[in-house]
Amino acid sequence: MSVEKKVKKAKRGNEKAFQELIQDEKNKLFRMAYLYVKNEDDALDIVQDTIYKAFISIKQLKNHQYFSTWISRILINVALDFIKKNKRTIPFNDVDGFHRDRNLRTEEKLDLLEAIERLEVQYKTVIILRYYKDLSIKQIAEILKCPEGTVKTRLHRAINQLKSDLKEECV
Structure with a gap:
């Protein structure tokens, strides 16, 4: 059965x-939540809250084909609320967190993840959605409810900051 029918x-x-x-x-949701809080129990709580909120508000979903995008947006909001509530930083020490960097050495992966950890939340979010979830600029804009130009700007700034941070570490 197709997603739209479901x-x-x-x-x-x-x-x-x-x-x-x-x-x-569920697996995508858990991995995404884990990237935000870096704690299995907290990530499970976030996923559970996300599923509950999605269940009670499923009737508000307008476009059936965007279910994945819609529930990802709910998860981002729940994760950010959780972080604000618990005043936690967002550690990114997980070497397996990003699948695009498989050819990098372990030290380079750690350097990249540490650099991502230092990004502001708005930049961290676009990096996760673009390179972890492989979403398009348009999909990210829909999730974040902002113009595509804003997503491109945040992505560009995040990448430039990462490049700068990684160059400093190499020197």
Whole structure:
């Protein structure tokens, strides 16, 4: 059954269809939450809150094909609220966190993740969505509810800051 059909059924109150949708997304949601809080228990709490909020507001989803984007946005908001509430920093020490850097040595991965850790939240979020979730600029703009130009600017600034930080570490 397609995602759109599952969403339509879930919007009509079919709990099994909603469970199937969550089953398809749960691993992505957990990995994304873990990148924000770097703690398995906290990440599970965030995913649980995200699923609950999605369940009670599924009827508000307008475009069925954007379910993944919609639930990712909920997760980002829940994770940022969790961080604000607990006043935690966002550590990025997970070497396996980014799949695009498989050819890098372990030291380079750690340097990159430490540099990402130092980014402001708005820049960190676009980096995670672009390079971890492989989302397009348009999809990121929809998730963050901001213009595509803003996403491009944040991504450009984040990359430049990462380049600068990594050059300083090499010298």
